[in-house]
Amino acid sequence: MIFCSLFSFITSSISKLLKTHVIRLAQIANKPSRRIIGLMSGTSLDGLDVALCNVEGNGTDTVLKVEHFATVPFTEEFRDSIREIFAKREIDFQHLCVLNPSIGITHGNMILECLKKWNIQPEEIDLIASHGQTVFHAPKKQHNLSEFPNSTLQIGDGDHIAVTTQIITLSDFRQKHIAAGGEGAPLAVYGDYFLFSKKGENRILLNMGGIANFTYLPGSLNPSEIFTTDTGPGNTLIDAFSREYFGKPYDENGAIAASGKVNTILLEALKSLSFFEAPFPKTTGPEVFNMDFVANVTAKYNLQDISREDVLATLTRFSADTISSAIKRVMKPEEIYKIYASGGGAHNPVLMASIREQLPNCQLGLINELGVSGDAKEAVLFAVLANETVAGTNMNFGEREGVPSVSMGKISFPG
Ligand SMILES: Nc1ncnc2c1ncn2[C@@H]1O[C@H](COP(=O)(O)OP(=O)(O)OP(=O)(O)O)[C@@H](O)[C@H]1O
């Protein structure tokens, strides 16, 4: 008897607690504006981008203001720990297992540090939108295993972020995209459309992180004309080569590339990879574009004697050429459009100049002109996705391949 009433007391307390969480979420959904922290930790492993956004409305009526932004750098130890499993086919499985909660807790603590610096209490934040750390990306076109679906894996579990920060957290956005028929990327397209579309101006939003991708936003605003794809490497090969041959995390301001000369034989050999012939849209990652790829190409074409400066100049041109040729292939030749660049690659003047050279009829500016810093953009876009899931009313992107109309992100309650 005592046991029964104790049991019903416990179950009713748990159900009250659960209800409290759901009611809190409904209240957040119905607020006129929400404070959402968007998080992005990309393939460059430079740090965690933290964007505190104030978001009003939803869909194409979304009005977003970035209140604060910081990139919290990773320690060398943390970076190395991720590199042990990052984009590798063979890993220590225990290491993957321990990193999953550990990255969540680390990201949670980084958020708390930012909030302290900004003089904001965790209770003042409505939601966290966490991308997590991609550790492997394998679309079908890449793994070629006919019985398996498109696949991608982001770790840094959302439950740990929610419990560490005591803030409701949405995470693991890419699985639903795959479940609805996509490759799990690029996801930026949704926020790009809601925040940056402009009637009468065809826009390309080009993001150059480790991997480069772009979104085409038609001036007609017709969502079924929107297009998005990865193009291949952004900074990933430049960074990997700088690390290995110059002991530097990246080629700052393209200084090393500027001191070398593009080797056209190597350039053409790099471009002959079958990925570039495959139809759009497509996605990729450092699983394909890594130092083994460069080493294999140089060995196959007997190009080992090229100076390291020339290799870096060639890798930079490789990114620029594959970005420009993807844009040229996707856009109709008569179409007029303006390109807005973001991501770390927009800070590389050699890369930017090469793209300008390849696309002489286009204006190439920075996303900053549209009111959001290029470094914050991806973190901001995850805040938009979380806002849509919690407070959105209609995701309608027509039948465009690679842009399924679905809500994304799993919800973790803090208690
Ligand atoms: N001043 C600079 N000069 C040259 N390159 C720079 C500069 N600043 C940043 N970068 C490049 O930008 C990279 C970081 O870019 P970003 O943070 O956009 O990548 P990411 O978000 O990790 O990648 P992804 O979008 O593929 O997930 C650095 O690793 C470096 O290559």
Ligand SMILES: CC(=O)N[C@H]1[C@@H]2OC[C@@H](O2)[C@@H](O)[C@@H]1O[C@H](C)C(=O)O
């Ligand atoms: C699997 C994964 O993490 N992909 C990233 C990566 O970095 C750039 C490019 O490759 C893009 O497809 C994607 O990220 C951005 C935020 C996106 O989904 O739009």
